Amino acid sequence: MKPMHFAMALLSAAMFFVLAGVFMGVQLELDGTKLVVDTAPDIRWQWVFIGTAVVFLFQLLRPLFQKTLKNVSGPKFVLPAIDGSTVKQKLFLVALLVAAVAWPFVVSRGTVDIATLTMIYVILGLGLNVVVGLSGLLVLGYGGFYAIGAYTFALLNHYYGLGFWTCLPLAGLVSAAAGFLLGFPVLRLRGDYLAIVTLGFGEIVRILLLNNTEVTGGPNGISQIPKPTFFGLEFSRTAREGGWDTFSNFFGIKYDPSDRVIWLYLVALLLVVITLFVINRLLRMPLGRAWEALREDEIGLPLAGPEPDPHQADCVHHQRRVCGLCRNAVCRAPGLRQPGILHLCRICLRTGDCGAWRDGLAVRRYPRGHPAGGFPRADARL
Numbered sequence: 001m002k003p004m005h006f007a008m009a010l011l012s013a014a015m016f017f018v019l020a021g022v023f024m025g026v027q028l029e030l031d032g033t034k035l036v037v038d039t040a041p042d043i044r045w046q047w048v049f050i051g052t053a054v055v056f057l058f059q060l061l062r063p064l065f066q067k068t069l070k071n072v073s074g075p076k077f078v079l080p081a082i083d084g085s086t087v088k089q090k091l092f093l094v095a096l097l098v099a100a101v102a103w104p105f106v107v108s109r110g111t112v113d114i115a116t117l118t119m120i121y122v123i124l125g126l127g128l129n130v131v132v133g134l135s136g137l138l139v140l141g142y143g144g145f146y147a148i149g150a151y152t153f154a155l156l157n158h159y160y161g162l163g164f165w166t167c168l169p170l171a172g173l174v175s176a177a178a179g180f181l182l183g184f185p186v187l188r189l190r191g192d193y194l195a196i197v198t199l200g201f202g203e204i205v206r207i208l209l210l211n212n213t214e215v216t217g218g219p220n221g222i223s224q225i226p227k228p229t230f231f232g233l234e235f236s237r238t239a240r241e242g243g244w245d246t247f248s249n250f251f252g253i254k255y256d257p258s259d260r261v262i263w264l265y266l267v268a269l270l271l272v273v274i275t276l277f278v279i280n281r282l283l284r285m286p287l288g289r290a291w292e293a294l295r296e297d298e299i300g301l302p303l304a305g306p307e308p309d310p311h312q313a314d315c316v317h318h319q320r321r322v323c324g325l326c327r328n329a330v331c332r333a334p335g336l337r338q339p340g341i342l343h344l345c346r347i348c349l350r351t352g353d354c355g356a357w358r359d360g361l362a363v364r365r366y367p368r369g370h371p372a373g374g375f376p377r378a379d380a381r382l
Helices: 004-024 044-070 089-106 108-136 142-160 164-186 191-211 247-251 258-283 287-294 308-332 339-355
Strands: 024-029 034-039
Touching: 004 044, 089 108, 089 258, 108 142, 108 258, 142 164, 142 191, 142 308, 164 191
Parallel strands: none
Antiparallel strands: 024 034
């Protein structure tokens, strides 16, 4: 063992001890009207010392572990692609779907809430994958279309009293229309220029929502959004005035507040399944092949037949529809629509743009020799 390894292990342990001592070894206590810094209980310091020893030993023995693992040879495990092409994969997907449907009935309400929000962001990621991963267009204004769909639902529901299933397609159409209008001036832009314009669009939408207080409520958002219903059946103890009936009374079951949360989860799961099905069907069509060919070589795409601009427009419009549809569950879940969550979504998805820049995440198959498969770049540039 080299002295350098001992020095690195000692340095790592010292850094861990300092950080753990600051975050775990001290605490704030109220002394009258003042806050004073006091040492934590002895049990915390014991864990700090144990953690320091573990870090020191791990860093000291890590070169030995790495050398041992290099000499160990075994079969390589490759995770197979699950695209439903075989009977076993189809059965696995069906079993996975059944487990996902039954899962919210055996876990806590808070877990179902988190899973619902996860499903919503899965749909957002799928829409982002269409325009960034499959076609290679660097779009940073994704949160702007998400906000348009969210506030479309909130305004229609708040001012006109439209229901969940009525607002669902309308919000998707409004988001797609916004993408269609934005597509006219920006689809001929490439690379960083497209990113700058779409980022500016997202900021414009956010600023308009924050400053138009009479319509959108400004930073406070739109509150008092009615809770979701099961095709008119309310998830409450008693139906509101003018309502049809309650879910528990109609089916003759005991009232449970978690029924509404489970219903939102199932709706989000249904939207995820529909989105996956539509995107995978599009990828098997000539339109999906053109998206992939556009990503691989935009210059060579016209040589294979299709023009780039119409397929860029189609890709952007499909992304806007997905973004507008998934916002409906977001509006229903919290009962309050605020622009802050949309701005955070835009920031997070901007990072995702870089991660999905080169390849899409969907499993796809195409015939050999197809332009989506990537013909030689030298031939494309001739």
